[in-house]
Amino acid sequence: KAGVTQTPRYLIKTRGQQVTLSCSPISGHRSVSWYQQTPGQGLQFLFEYFSETQRNKGNFPGRFSGRQFSNSRSEMNVSTLELGDSALYLCASSPGRESYEQYFGPGTRLTVT
Amino acid sequence: KNQVEQSPQSLIILEGKNCTLQCNYTVSPFSNLRWYKQDTGRGPVSLTIMTFSENTKSNGRYTATLDADTKQSSLHITASQLSDSASYICVVSAPSGSARQLTFGSGTQLTVLP
Numbered sequence: 001k002a003g004v005t006q007t008p009r010y011l012i013k014t015r016g017q018q019v020t021l022s023c024s025p026i027s028g029h030r031s032v033s034w035y036q037q038t039p040g041q042g043l044q045f046l047f048e049y050f051s052e053t054q055r056n057k058g059n060f061p062g063r064f065s066g067r068q069f070s071n072s073r074s075e076m077n078v079s080t081l082e083l084g085d086s087a088l089y090l091c092a093s094s095p096g097r098e099s100y101e102q103y104f105g106p107g108t109r110l111t112v113t
Numbered sequence: 114k115n116q117v118e119q120s121p122q123s124l125i126i127l128e129g130k131n132c133t134l135q136c137n138y139t140v141s142p143f144s145n146l147r148w149y150k151q152d153t154g155r156g157p158v159s160l161t162i163m164t165f166s167e168n169t170k171s172n173g174r175y176t177a178t179l180d181a182d183t184k185q186s187s188l189h190i191t192a193s194q195l196s197d198s199a200s201y202i203c204v205v206s207a208p209s210g211s212a213r214q215l216t217f218g219s220g221t222q223l224t225v226l227p
Contacts, residue, residue: 004156031212033212042202042217042218042219042220043157043202043217044217045212045213045215048211048212048213055211055212055213056211056212056213057213058213088154090156090157092156092212094212098211099206099211099212099215100144100145100162100206101162102159102212103159104149104156104157104158105156106154106155106156107154107155107156109154
């Protein structure tokens with residue numbers, strides 16, 4: 001079974017631009033979660049989706065948004081990028097509604113200049 | 114506020130040596146505790162997962178222990194290898210099962226030298 005895939009793997013944007021990151025979960029997994037990882041803050045929870053519904057959202061500004069499609073693939077969007085948005089964005093998938101068994105993707109490294 | 118504290122922040126050991134990483138948490142109520150290994154530039158990979166009723170769990174050269182009374186866990190690595198160089202992250206889950214209820218530690222950066 002293929003693992004969680006994320007595209008693109010690396011991205012460089014300038015302040016004020018917007019970006020869309022994509023995540024394809026493991027086949028059959030219906031739950032997708034997104035995290036931001038920075039050296040200073042560690043992993044911070046962004047969103048959690050199950051069956052196309054946002055189940056939970058972390059403490060991030062409204063510039064961060066996401067969605068999940070009927071095939072469980074998920075995208076997250078960050079508008080009006082700031083320098084502080086530079087981070088590794090990780091996606092994780094779970095078979096069911098609970099996150100007890102999470103499998104992480106390789107991440108997308110976003111650099112904002 | 115739920116917190117997970119890991120120590121040490123970084124550790125350097127010689128290949129072949131053993132080491133122990135610590136994780137203290139204040140998450141309550143508590144459902145399970147996981148240890149992840151994260152190589153540089155890659156996503157975390159699960160090493161062990163323990164519920165509150167489990168005291169120890171092994172995965173090859175990795176052995177995790179849990180004391181739910183003192184809210185402490187440790188990850189012991191035996192006969193370290195160069196490939197063990199990575200960040201080790203402790204994650205504690207509340208019973209809801211939601212990813213929002215996961216509390217992540219900031220990790221221990223382990224470097225294994227030849």
